[in-house]
Amino acid sequence: MLVDSHCHLDFPDFAEELDDVVARARSVGIGRMVTICTRVRKFPDVLAVAERFDDVFCSVGTHPHNAAEELDVTTDKLVELSQHRKVVAIGEAGLDYHYDKSPRDAQAQGFRTHIAAARETGLPLVIHARSADEDMISILEEETRAGAFPAVLHCFSSGRKLAERGIELGLYVSFSGILTFKNSEEVRDIARDMPRDRVLVETDSPYLAPMPNRGKRNEPAYTVHTAQTLGDVWGLDRESVWRQTTENFLRLFSKVPAPERQIPEA
Template sequence: MLIDSHCHLDFPDFAPERDDVVARAVAAGVGLMVTISTRVKRFDQIRAIAETYDSVFCSVGTHPHNAGEETGITVDELVRLSAHPKVVAIGEAGLDYFYDKAPRDAQAEGFRRHIAAARLSGLPLVIHARDADDDIAAILEEETGKGAFPFILHCFSSGRGLAETGIRLGGYVSFSGILTFKKSDELRAIARDLPHERLLVETDAPYLAPPPHRGKRNEPAFVVHTAKVLADTLGVTEKEVARQTTENFFRLFTKVPHASSSG
């Protein structure tokens, strides 16, 4: 079994055929999916999707792109919403200096609020990091000093230094379809050197479809292609990558019941 640890099933791209998308994923051997929140104000939609499918869980949080819109979201509210049985993570939150769609101070404040919520709830924080390696690492160092919290660097495309910092602080690293792209030799080299017990796979669907679907809408079923490239990169079998990443998922996403993988 494989697990898509990060997708966005609430996005309009999937609305016309969400049932089929989930069914195709399960048919492809993707036993579980986590659909990730980007706006707390739209959390009801995310939660409804997770409640609809046995194989789908969700998170609650504010994407850094939307940090400026949701400055009023409190730590207490995140923790309260995370109590729902289907909510298994906080986020995604973090810093994005590539698009800079929200003021950087609002991104940082939001990031710290989500860290506090992860620490209080015990749920893993899903971290979005783009072109902000140094500031992400500094905040992780500082906040871990206040008290450890579980986290994952999702859709990893940053430098080796951030990966190593994340691992040292107890975090996990998740690879998306970017790992499969021809120009991602440096990223594959980073993946090759990380501890196998800290690796996960994801799609970030509907974005970043791996070959042979490059340029098309991504969907959770396609995580099998990323897992294959990760296996080749690590020099292990696809079966071993499926076993290891699934084991890692349950170790990090502790709220997901193991029994759900057969549902």
């Protein structure tokens, strides 16, 4: 099977056909999906989606875009909400200096709160990092010195230095449809050099649909295209890429039960 380690199935883009979206993912071999929380205040909606489908799980957390809205969300609150059997990760949280929708000090404060929750629960922190490489490295180094925590740099499109330092600190790196874009040679070069046991794939749907669906609404079924490009980059066949990235996912997202699902014939 293959895993979409990061999607947003609670978003309005999927409201009218969520059952069909999940069915299409299953039909191409997507055995697990993690729908990611962007606001703790909307966590009940995210959880409702995860509870609706056996093969969908979720996270709890506040996106850096919304950090200023939820500075009252404490580590204790995140830990409390993460006790639900369907909650398998913390986040997404991090730093986004591209849009700067929240003040940078609010983003950093929220990020550290989520790191503490990941450290306490042992659940992986889903990290959003955009145009903030140096500050991201600085916080990750400082927080790791305070105590290790599991984490993934999701939808990776940052520089090589962040990827390599993240790996040195014990993190994983996840690649989205960006990996398939014609102008993403640098991202593919980074993916080629990452340790294969630290790499995940995702959609970040409804955004960033991979080739050949670029420009359309993304959905978990399209994870197969990103995995295909990763296989091309690594020089591996489909079965090997699916097995490797799924093993990596289950190692990091250790709360997710491993299903028995075969890779469908091409």
